[in-house]
Amino acid sequence: MTPASCKAKGRNLQNMVCDTLRTLYQCHPDDIRPAIMGESGEDIKVSPAMRTRFPYSIECKNQERISIWEALSQAENHARTKKTVPALIFHRNRSKTWVAIPLEDWVALLSVLDASREAV
Incomplete structure (x- = not known):
């Protein structure tokens, strides 16, 4: 792949993530936007x-092969400076898109979900 097509592939994932989050949060496009390549x-x-509602630092990888540990380290470095939760969103051709977050944050999300179900 050419460098331009690699960047376009990465940009496509970023745009998809932004569109998904904007729809979920019903926010202005400037509140959640893709980084410029x-x-x-x-x-x-x-x-x-928006950061008060969405406390995550996202690293996107749209590659056939990724070094998961390097990508997670990149997400952690961004999260450390922003004091947010690191999140890695990754995808490859003909595959689902996946999200990786620290276990304790996943458990916290499950707790909130469980509490909201009990309230019904």
């Missing part, structure tokens, strides 16, 4: 106002 930091840029 080559821009340092998180792959999904979140406004300060």
Whole structure:
């Protein structure tokens, strides 16, 4: 693949993630936007106002083969500077899109989900 097509592939995943989050949160496009290719930091840029509702630093990888540990380290580095939860979103051709977050944060999400079900 050419460098341009690799960047386009990565941009497609970022755009899909942004569209999904904007739909979920019903927010303005400036509140959740994809990083410009080559821009340092998180792959999904979140406004300060939106950060209270979405406390994640996202690293996106749209590759056939990824080094999961390097990608997670990248997400952790971004999260450390923002004081957020690191999240890795990864995809490859003809596959589902996956999300990796720390176990304790996944358990916290399950607790909130369980509490909301009990409240019904």
